[in-house]
Amino acid sequence: GAVVSQHPSRVICKSGTSVKIECRSLDFQATTMFWYRQFPKQSLMLMATSNEGSKATYEQGVEKDKFLINHASLTLSTLTVTSAHPEDSSFYICSARDPSEKAFFGQGTRLTVV
Amino acid sequence: GENVEQHPSTLSVQEGDSAVIKCTYSDSASNYFPWYKQELGKGPQLIIDIRSNVGEKKDQRIAVTLNKTAKHFSLHITETQPEDSAVYFCAAFPGPGDKIIFGKGTRLHILP
Numbered sequence: 001g002a003v004v005s006q007h008p009s010r011v012i013c014k015s016g017t018s019v020k021i022e023c024r025s026l027d028f029q030a031t032t033m034f035w036y037r038q039f040p041k042q043s044l045m046l047m048a049t050s051n052e053g054s055k056a057t058y059e060q061g062v063e064k065d066k067f068l069i070n071h072a073s074l075t076l077s078t079l080t081v082t083s084a085h086p087e088d089s090s091f092y093i094c095s096a097r098d099p100s101e102k103a104f105f106g107q108g109t110r111l112t113v114v
Numbered sequence: 115g116e117n118v119e120q121h122p123s124t125l126s127v128q129e130g131d132s133a134v135i136k137c138t139y140s141d142s143a144s145n146y147f148p149w150y151k152q153e154l155g156k157g158p159q160l161i162i163d164i165r166s167n168v169g170e171k172k173d174q175r176i177a178v179t180l181n182k183t184a185k186h187f188s189l190h191i192t193e194t195q196p197e198d199s200a201v202y203f204c205a206a207f208p209g210p211g212d213k214i215i216f217g218k219g220t221r222l223h224i225l226p
Contacts, residue, residue: 043217
């Protein structure tokens with residue numbers, strides 16, 4: 001299947017700093033990518049839909065100024081967690097759909113804010 | 115909007131036996147139903163999918179069935195092996211440009 005690459009896989013940052021997570025579709029172009037957050041032993045919670053060349057669409061309750069999304073090219077979307085706090089610690093996962101609309105996920109990023 | 119219910123939340127089966135996970139969806143417009151396997155600390159991996167114009171699809175030990183009338187779809191894993199232990203998510207896709215809706219997941223334990 002298609003490959004979606006996400007980096008970094010793990011990051012530890014100090015409270016108040018910002019962290020950027022990258023998501024790349026390696027063998028197809030994705031006009032739309034998705035960012036999820038997953039709490040332990042729970043399902044995936046959609047945070048936002050990233051649209052190439054336009055503003056991201058955020059789900060209700062997700063702070064757009066805190067979770068900045070940039071989709072600058074057809075193969076790259078980034079999620080920046082700004083002014084991170086311990087409650088932002090979580091597992092973040094990106095997804096991209098290939099031309100047949102199949103959704104593939106990145107490896108996930110474990111963010112720990114200390 | 116679409117709603118996906120998944121059962122059971124936890125399933126333990128003896129190695130070599132079969133495992134069945136069931137999902138129901140609410141939106142009759144949904145036409146694509148993928149299944150994902152998620153291992154600890156990793157992102158979900160697409161393992162099999164089915165579109166609404168097909169009733170069953172099989173890939174080696176994994177099969178998926180779809181009943182459009184009842185809005186049910188199921189994942190069947192035969193001859194289970196230890197490496198099948200993981201969390202499995204079903205999902206429904208209402209249509210192009212729509213969000214994929216996930217079930218809450220099933221934690222599958224393969225017992226030695």
